[in-house]
Amino acid sequence: MSHALTVVKIGGSLATDRVRLRRLLGALADGADGPVVIVPGGGALADAVRATQAALGFPDPLAHRLALDAMAGMARIFAALEPRLAVTEAPGSALAAGRVPVWDPSGLADGHPEIPESWDVTSDSLALWLATCLDARTCLLVKSADPPPGAGPADLARTGLADAAFPGFASRFPGRIVLRGPGGDRPCRGAVAECAA
Numbered sequence: 001m002s003h004a005l006t007v008v009k010i011g012g013s014l015a016t017d018r019v020r021l022r023r024l025l026g027a028l029a030d031g032a033d034g035p036v037v038i039v040p041g042g043g044a045l046a047d048a049v050r051a052t053q054a055a056l057g058f059p060d061p062l063a064h065r066l067a068l069d070a071m072a073g074m075a076r077i078f079a080a081l082e083p084r085l086a087v088t089e090a091p092g093s094a095l096a097a098g099r100v101p102v103w104d105p106s107g108l109a110d111g112h113p114e115i116p117e118s119w120d121v122t123s124d125s126l127a128l129w130l131a132t133c134l135d136a137r138t139c140l141l142v143k144s145a146d147p148p149p150g151a152g153p154a155d156l157a158r159t160g161l162a163d164a165a166f167p168g169f170a171s172r173f174p175g176r177i178v179l180r181g182p183g184g185d186r187p188c189r190g191a192v193a194e195c196a197a
Contacts, residue, residue, distance in 0.1 A: 004137055005036070005095075005134055005135070005137060006033050006034060006036045006037075006137065008028060008033060008036045008037070008142060009038075009040075009041065009127035009139070009140070009141045009142065010024065010039070010078070011041045011123075011141070011142055011144055012040065012047075012070075012074060012123070013041070013143075013144040014043075015043040015044065015077070016044075016144075017144070021081065025081055025082035028085075028100060029085060037095070037102075037103055038100070038103065039071075039127040040075045040078055040102060040123065041124075042067050045069075045071075046067045046123075049070055050119070061118075063118075063119065064117035064118060064119075067122070068105045068106060068109055069106070069109075071104075072087075072104045072106050075087045075102040075103065076104075078102050084100060085101070086101050087102050088101045088103070089103070089105075089106060091130075092134065108126075115129060116165065119163070119164075121165045124141060124163050125163050125165045125166050125168075127139055128177070132172055132173045136175055137175050138176045139175060139178070140180055141162070141179050142181075143161060143180065144181070145161065146183040147159075147186055149186070151188065152188060153171070153177070161179075
């Protein structure tokens with residue numbers, strides 16, 4: 001895969017800001033960040049899984065799989081909002097065909113040895129995992145809130161801007177990690193490439 005590739009995780013919370021979400025999806029489809037693979041957060045769909053699990057008490061592995069379904073649902077919603085996007089489980093094929101892929105993580109529903117099936121792993125960590133698999137140069141996390149200045153992966157997990165497994169996945173990703181909030185882009189302090197730059 002091309003080292004120029006950026007994996008862009010779009011937080012599910014942005015789904016409540018239709019104008020910002022449409023503008024962002026359009027800019028990504030236009031190539032504003034170069035070649036990209038979009039990773040959707042689960043948004044309100046994943047929140048419904050959490051609420052249902054709390055009410056019914058089913059196990060975390062099932063909740064994890066239902067959250068993957070929520071991400072897949074958001075991928076389809078993103079593509080409905082921006083028709084130039086292609087929903088796919090194989091983003092490399094879509095890139096090779098000149099399309100802008102939105103990753104459908106349904107292929108992980110049977111489990112993967114590198115990915116714990118719990119709420120410790122959400123779309124933020126899955127974006128880093130995919131960026132590592134695709135040998136991407138950058139993993140860009142688009143958030144509805146700005147991170148604290150100078151925040152590193154552990155800080156993001158501690159403040160709830162990323163999931164609990166995020167620091168571990170960040171330590172295995174050799175590229176740059178950048179957070180984009182309303183205030184603009186900020187590098188994630190302590191990410192491997194930032195230390196080496």
